[in-house]
Amino acid sequence: MEAFTAEELAEIVRELGLPAEIEIDDDQSARINVITDDVEWSVILGDNGPFYRSVALATHKFVEEEPFAYANSWNFAHIPPALVLDDPATKSPMIDEEGNYLVGLLWRIYFWNSISVEYLSNSFASFHEDVLEFHEIEELTDDDEDKEEESEEAQRGEHEPIDRLLQIQLELRLRSPQSSRELARSLKTTKYEINNILYHQPDLFEKAGTSPPMWSNKGEIQ
Secondary structure, eight states, rough: OOOOOHHHHHHHHHHHHOOOEEEEEETOOOOEEEOOSEEEEEEEOOSSSSSSSSEEEEEEEESSOOHHHHHHHHHHHSSEEEEEEETTTOOOOOOOTSSEEEEEEEEEOOOOEEEHHHHHHHHHHHHHHHHHHHHOOOEEEEEEHHHHHHHHHHHHHHSSSSOOOHHHHHHHSOSSSSSHHHHHHHSSOOOOHHHHHHOTTTTTTEESSSSSOOEESSSSOO
């Protein structure tokens, strides 16, 4: 299996433009905390250091609605699963003083034979954007929806299917900047596919901000 140090993993997070602080507990368990103005999540390092062979990406929040229905609805459309967290003392869903239920996101990644820095970077980026959606940071306005419909109409005017990378470039020509979530909606795909292209093509795309990252073309389409 591949192995990474805590600092190597933290640097992958920082390369995405996100803060990353390594925290080591008294029992020597380690995590990388990602705390922005909007959200907080962690990269929990598995096994014993200094070389780690797995991580768990995690965040949590309290919800008012029935937690299992909430988790099922989330899990239908996302890769990182939502989990209803139990109180160890009662074996029942954990609640706060106001009766809200604790729900978390947890995505485990094992470093099998050929895992790469690029794969981890894409996974961290995708999880960060899921965290933003989970905490309801990014919402489409009515104006956004109108522009999305316009871009869909423009795409329907194409007679031949075109390469996904070129689709992204064309979409960003129509409206820029956009988040990967907006691009995925416009192009009828997943933000995981969009992120995989955006983060692997730094010569073609540039981003600004982190909540969420907003993408634009870098130069003209050739």
